Amino acid sequence: MPAKIHVQDLWKEYERTEQLDSAALRGVNLEIQGGEIIALYGQSGSGKTTLLNIIAGLDRPTRGRVSVDGKDLGSLGERGKTDLRRRRLGFVFQFFNLLPTLTAFENVYLSLELAGRSDREPAFAALASVGLRTKANRYPHELSGGEQQRVAIARAMVKEPAIILADEPTGNLDLRTGEQVLDLLTGRCREHGTTLLMATHSPLTCRVSDRILRMVDGIVVEEPATGEMPS
Amino acid sequence: MSVVTKAFLRYLRRRRSLSLLQLLGIACGVAAAVGMALSARASLASFETAVEFIGGRATHSLERPAGPLAETVLSRIIADPAVLAFSPVIDRRILLATGETVRLLGIDPLLDRAVRPQLAHPGTPAASPAPERFAFLLEENTVLVDEQLAAQSRLHSGGFLETSRGRMRIVGTFPNASGEPLILMDISHSQRLFELGGMIDRVDLIVDDEAGFLARWKSGFRIQSGQQRRATLRDMLGAFRLNLQALSLLALFVGVFLVYNTAMFTVVSRMKDAGILRSLGAGRREIVAAFLSEILLFGACGGILGGLAGFLLSRFLSGLVAGTISNLYFFLRPAALEWDWSVLLVSVGLGCGASILGGIFPLVELVRADPVQAIRGRTAVRGAHGRAARAALAGAGVLAVSAALFWLARIHVYFGFAGSFALLIGVSLTTGLALVFCHPPLKRLLAFLAGLPGKVAAGNIRRNLGRSAVAVAAFMVAISMSIGLSSMIGSFRQSLIWWMGTQLRADLFVGKVGGAEVPESFYREMQTIPGLAGFDRYRNVQALYRGTTITLCAVDAAVLQKFTNFGWLAGGNENWEPVKNGTVIVSESFSRRFRLRAGDTVTLDGVDGPATLTITAIYYDYTSEHGVVMMDRSTYLRVFNDRTITTLGVFIDPGNPQRQALLEEVSERAIRRGLPVFTRDQLRGDILAVFDSTFAVTRSMQVLSIVVAFFGIAGALMTLFIERQREFGIYRALGFSSRQVAAMTLLEGLGMGMVSFLMSIGVGTALAWVLIRVINLRSFNWTIFFHPAWEPYAVAFAIAVLASLGAAAYPIWKVYKTYPQMQIREE
């Protein structure tokens, strides 16, 4: 089975004047297989988000190689990367990032539409699978934080992506809700064999993952996959 | 519709008040531009109709270079093989008892119907055979009155028309499409009425062999084709029309600014959504499409609204424009423009075009934005300072271009207009940097006014530089225009008052330019009154010089030398000496337009062929932008053989003990003859009144641009308010009261208003200078003397304060309504 995500000697350097709070990447190497559930664990500012963004093709590395789903991002071009995001990648954010003017259903359907599918049924099914079938027509501000994140998960899952990138998916939720959301996310990924890469600074997340990658000052270090709490 | 587009468009409904403000802003911008353009078009169209109606089928007209021509010329015309039809015309004005001056055409209906079949021609079987009508041909003082004039003055066939030249019996009415009130009289009676024995004013002709005809009539006559006539008249309006166009452009300019403002806000508020969409795999094309459909919807709706409003506005402005043209050039009855669906089409095009123009930079920014940062909503703040500096640098470049354009204005005034726009754009670009520089003092000022909320308000203005700078720029442009135009108009007014003091010094003026003439017999009558110190038999007539209509003036040079004190460009009243012996003086406008100086000569077509006259001096004058050539009456008689007196200036020695009695005597005698009489003060007052009404259009555009800018600043405040609702939650948590948050909002508006005003002091003054020294000088060829006045600035200050406070009203209301419920939470 070929690696789903392959990162080799990845560097990201920022100009001093801008983005002071975004950490640099200083030679990241990692390899993630299909269907793996990975926790990218690190302190705030350790470079997790930057790494995720580069893997999603939203940001450019200063140097190094990234290949996602068998495609080399460096040679993919903007159109290819957009296409990759449409069909193969799902994104879940800390702040949910639902579009405020669209209903829950529309937020999910949007994802399908971008992937070029006009079938509405999967969107309803995805909402049902996160337990929100009945709230399909609510706007984000009419939903609780947990519900919003569940819509975001449905939005990421509905197009059946190969990989889901999640940036602090529970970071903005209370513990209980966070746990529920996490179970939902990992459960759905395991069910569909979707690769899941979660950036997190919460040990909770590490517990449900297959593997933990620890990120310190722009470098990734593999943790033993024992399911025990990282120190 | 794609969900992406839907996501954008739903904002319009969600933020109804902001959408409405933005829509109104675009609508106002479009309305101003469309209203101005339409009214300019309406006036010019009605002018063309009028000229065409009066011209009829005539291909040419034949007249003397100045004054009437002997009717014996008709025998020569009859014998000319190229003439297919002709109609001698006496074309004069007559003063009605109502005070209205009306055009009276003296025609031979039997001859005229070949040239003007559209006019009523009594006496021919084709016209009504009612016997009443034949009285027109045979009885003295019978007239036909046009239907509109008849209806308006409640005149009817069989009734009487009281005029300064006696009572006329109305023997019929006729339809008149020219728009100009018109009275028709048989040529035999009108010749007697105007004491023109043996003379006519003009012959209208239908000619088939133009070249042959012109060759036979080249000397001593002024022959114009209908086309030339129209072109000459159109040419007279040239500078005026240019100014109207510039005003329309200005309205559009402010409008585009506003749309840019709107588009900018849209971009900022969509930035995060765009980031999310990008991360979900939306391509740039989807985002662009969604954004475009939003701003185009705005543009189209605003365009439709603006088109309708502009059409209504044009009905109001047309009256002003026509009034101005009537005052300055020739009579024009305002014709209301018919509704035309293409107006809507153009308005929508304008709205959309302006939207795209205004949205293009924000759109580029949107597309180029880093989705990662966009999601975090950080781009608007970050790097704004650097951008402001870069924009200011570009602004400096534009200002340099503007300076170059002003220099080029000596080639064509268009460069001057372009330069003005460049000036405004250039300064607008520096607004961001100005806000940065203004930040510390502003902070102190606002803190002084309201303490902490003031400090926060100043910070907000600076932090949201991208938005506040555009709003400030739009407002600054509007206020600057206000200051510039007011200063220019004020200086012009002062210059005019000065000019009147130099030239209009007679104690009484009998007759009126553009009105009925003063009979020479009246002058002779005046000579019999003992004690009058002098007379100026002033003749004002339009003539062609190098294809341009100029004004010829005949005066009594010796009298003017004694009593007046012209504003000479060089020298003093000794300039009159050679004028008495046959030289001429010319107005500054004439000298500039034709690039002639003292010592040069002008060649005018006289009755005996070309006459070459030497220019001995140049004087300041604001009566004709096309130029005035002034000569002594003796010279005028020699060259043009025209004895007409337009007005008679009567001078009485100031020390004369009989002064008052003499004034009354002259007035009484003039009134007895039905001649209008004006005292010096009356005449000056009338001229100033005309002057003031002339700028009514300009003033209304000034008001419009301020209204447009008001929406701009209101929209900006509204956006800032909406975007910061989250922050309001924090303020509330920190313990800010509703009052304090309201004060903060108010001060943000005030702060932006203040910065706009401060900038406009400089820009407005510069603009006034440009209008006076470049635009007026180049388009009207006259020097206006700059008279600094504080009023325009005070008015601008009041506008700035009131508009910014007014713009803050709605957000403040919102604050009071919603603030107490605000939470710190995500949207």
Place this chain on the structure above:
Amino acid sequence: MKKVSLCGYCLAACFLLLAAAPASAQWKQAAGPYPWKFPRDHGSHPAYRTEWWYFTGNLSANAGARYGYQLTFFRQGIRYKPPAPAGPWDIRDVYLGHFAVSDIAGKTFRYAERISRTGPGLAGAGEENLDVRLLDWTARMQSGTIALQARDKGMALDLTLLPRKPLVFHGRNGLSRKGPQEGQASYYTSFTHLETTGFLATPANGRVAVSGRSWFDHEFGSNQLAAGQTGWDWFSLALSDGREVMLYFLRRSDGSVEPASAGTLVEPDGKTRHLSRAEITVTALEHWKSPASNGRYPSRWAVRIPAAGIDLTIAASLADQELITKGSTGVTYWEGAVAGRGTSGNRSVTCEGYAELTGYAGSLGGLF
């Protein structure tokens, strides 16, 4: 005679108000013998209210193409004396004119009309000789030769007319009656044979040299068409045996013909003979209906004058020679070239001439 009526109509239509004006009493009446003196009496007679100079002719171009022409000048007195102070523009007389060219081969008929006051040299007629002008249309006699010039609407005419027979005095020594009452008459003279040369121009053919013969009527008087008369038919015919005939019939509203209708026969030697109503028979054989005015005009006639041995069939050379003169006299009438053949004094002859037919397009009587 016919023209008296025409002008009478014009007067009625245009200047009706004058009928009531007391000044009209000053006009001289055509009654009693007139002291003729020529060339003076070819000129204007301003003491009489109406006067006209009427030229018609049948011409051929060198190529053989036939043309007809009509050039008519009317003087209509409006008031005997304009009130003082009178200037040149004050109206005493109004001059009207009709000018028509019939291009027989080209089957086209064009006409123009004019009206003008005397004005400063616009129109007028000399009192010493034939010298009439209406803008640039002129008819002048010098040393016994008449020169005609006119130009309008692409037509032009420049002709020299030389009398080949002495002047004809119609009626009784030139006093031609047109109604039963005293004063219903005019003084009427004609040149019935004018040898004509010159140039004619039409828009289609340009300027061509022409020759042929013309007929000149000159008539003046002060009266109006008698009540109850609806129109008239007038013919001038030149026969190939050298005779000329002028005939006129006044039609009355009851369908009868005015007994005062008459004619004149001119023999080849210039001797004339008055023809009374009873001596003439004219029968309409065919008609033509004008599409422009809906008037139904006779277009072919049988003309018989048994006392002179004349029996002719004549027809319009061109069906449409109708003039609708809204801009001058206001009358719609037919005036055009005619031609025919038959016998005269037992000899076969051809003939050509002009006919004038009025009162067919709308009753003239209704306008009175």
